[in-house]
Amino acid sequence: MTTAIMPLTYDKEILKLIDQRLLPTEEVYITTRTIEDCYRAICDMIVRGAPLIGFTGIWGMALFVKHNPKATFEQFERAAEYLKSARPTAVNLAFEIDRCVEMARLETHMSALYPKLVQHAKTEMNNLYEKNLSMAKFAEAELQKIYGDRPLNVMTICNTGVLACGVLGTALGVIIHLNNQKKVKMVYASETRPYLQGSRLTSFELLKEGIDHRIVVEGAASYLMRNKLVDAIFAGADRIVENGDTANKIGTSSLSIIAKYYGIPFYIVAPTSSFDLNLKTGDQIEIELRDQSEILKFKEHNIAHPDAKALNPSFDVTDHTCITGIICENGVIAPTSPAIVRSVVEKK
Numbered sequence: 001m002t003t004a005i006m007p008l009t010y011d012k013e014i015l016k017l018i019d020q021r022l023l024p025t026e027e028v029y030i031t032t033r034t035i036e037d038c039y040r041a042i043c044d045m046i047v048r049g050a051p052l053i054g055f056t057g058i059w060g061m062a063l064f065v066k067h068n069p070k071a072t073f074e075q076f077e078r079a080a081e082y083l084k085s086a087r088p089t090a091v092n093l094a095f096e097i098d099r100c101v102e103m104a105r106l107e108t109h110m111s112a113l114y115p116k117l118v119q120h121a122k123t124e125m126n127n128l129y130e131k132n133l134s135m136a137k138f139a140e141a142e143l144q145k146i147y148g149d150r151p152l153n154v155m156t157i158c159n160t161g162v163l164a165c166g167v168l169g170t171a172l173g174v175i176i177h178l179n180n181q182k183k184v185k186m187v188y189a190s191e192t193r194p195y196l197q198g199s200r201l202t203s204f205e206l207l208k209e210g211i212d213h214r215i216v217v218e219g220a221a222s223y224l225m226r227n228k229l230v231d232a233i234f235a236g237a238d239r240i241v242e243n244g245d246t247a248n249k250i251g252t253s254s255l256s257i258i259a260k261y262y263g264i265p266f267y268i269v270a271p272t273s274s275f276d277l278n279l280k281t282g283d284q285i286e287i288e289l290r291d292q293s294e295i296l297k298f299k300e301h302n303i304a305h306p307d308a309k310a311l312n313p314s315f316d317v318t319d320h321t322c323i324t325g326i327i328c329e330n331g332v333i334a335p336t337s338p339a340i341v342r343s344v345v346e347k348k
């Protein structure tokens with residue numbers, strides 16, 4: 001079964017984004033018409049997930065040139081820096097916007113860029129489907145080597161499906177593909193505090209796909225692994241650096257450490273646009289700190305005492321030594337080392 005969720009559509013100079021803050025109870029689309037609207041949609045997490053905020057970045061730059069057809073290259077560059085600053089950790093946003101800047105550099109008249117950016121955004125989204133599928137097939141082959149063809153219990157964190165990518169998905173794309181091959185017994189979806197991407201979004205996608213799953217609290221990871229309820233773990237990525245250290249949703253690192261302790265294979269699944277080979281180790285990744293209210297309140301209701309304070313890092317860095325393999329569209333990086341990361345990512 002394929003999901004009917006369309007997180008992003010573009011028509012007649014309007015980018016419509018499903019408001020992911022309201023899912024799964026309400027399916028409401030937000031209309032964005034300007035680069036500023038796109039910036040706010042990314043900051044406020046109306047749109048989220050590394051690949052999808054990257055695509056929103058391209059559409060945002062397209063809307064900028066549509067409304068500023070006489071802009072100079074310097075003005076385009078400034079607009080690009082502004083949009084890139086919406087969220088710092090996922091490299092996909094900067095990756096996609098930097099490519100728009102390279103396209104702009106070649107233009108004499110900015111107005112000619114608009115149709116090219118629109119086409120570019122559509123092509124990139126279509127290409128990601130093929131890339132996601134190829135990652136899913138690499139993952140299937142990896143599991144085959146370990147477990148043969150038996151249906152597996154798998155675990156995931158955050159949301160890495162169509163709501164995060166616009167198409168199939170990375171880690172969740174693997175799970176959907178495995179399920180299509182009748183190789184999934186049970187999925188454990190980590191609820192993913194504080195924004196609850198797991199309980200709200202991943203479970204919603206799994207329900208649409210008809211995949212049996214259980215939402216679990218983050219603290220259940222050790223219970224599940226000690227009791228042999230998990231055969232493999234798949235997570236996405238917001239930024240993977242040269243040595244394989246990977247920034248992903250807060251809680252991913254602890255999951256990987258527990259998996260290493262119990263000897264459970266732990267995979268990162270991400271397209272090559274999620275790699276940042278300019279950084280050598282995960283210590284160099286900027287981690288987004290989000291508003292404390294995401295922890296202290298549930299919707300408008302206080303959970304903690306009104307005077308309580310919280311610290312809300314949105315991502316953490318999973319050490320490459322805790323990763324069994326990083327799966328991208330070019331193949332599997334295992335073990336993770338700078339030389340192997342480069343050779344697989346830069347493979348043409």
Ligand code: MRU
Pocket residue numbers: 048049050051090157158159160161164165169170171197235236237238248249250314
């Ligand atoms: O804060 P979010 O919801 O944008 O965080 C998303 C994640 O951490 C995902 O795991 C990651 O972007 C990969 S999405 C394919």
